[in-house]
Amino acid sequence: MADDAIPSPQSKAELMDLIAASRAALERAIDVPDEAMLTAPGPEGWSVKDHLIHIALWEDNLLALLQGRNRQAAMGLSSEDDNPEASAEDINDVLYVRHKDRPLPDVLHAFTAAHERVLAQLDAMSWEDLGKPYSDYQPNDPPPNPDPVGYWVAGNTYGHFDEHREWIAAILASLGKTAAGTPTPL
Secondary structure, eight states: OOOTTSOOOSSHHHHHHHHHHHHHHHHHHTOOSOTHHHHSOOTTSOOHHHHHHHHHHHHHHHHHHHHTSOHHHHTTOOTTTOOTTOOHHHHHHHHHHHHTTSOHHHHHHHHHHHHHHHHHHHHTSOHHHHHSBHHHHOTTSSSOOOSBTHHHHHHHTHHHHHHHHHHHHHHHHHTTBOTTSOBOOO
16 A cells, blocks of 8 residues: 555656656666676665565565456465465565675566566556456455555555655665765765
């Protein structure tokens, strides 16, 4: 669901602008001169690469939501992983373990491809479609949820990008670098 701090667009054009601006800022943040900076673990253990695959997997989850498909399966989770009591943090822990050793080029491809698929899906949708309830898209996901599906779009695109961009900046700072590759002032 949407966080109150996440801007609520008033039109599809505004939504797409928010997504584009946030994504561009995220891509600038990961534009580092040394690819090793993308794979080095940060203070909390995750690397920039881990954040990027996390974002890609949650965009795949969003796409499945919008297409009425199984959201967990879209993230590569099996029925064995399906636990209705699992929190997002629990899911993230499983995904981290499964993907932490994925090669950087594969992660970068997944990061780009997932976003392109989401943009294509959103392009095909109207503003009215985004105002429809979650349950219209996921009718078999009890209990019925009347919140607009646009909340999930915001939370898994620009809201998510901004959140992870902050963590990525902290990782790069801990490595003594900024996204521009210059030393961080002490």
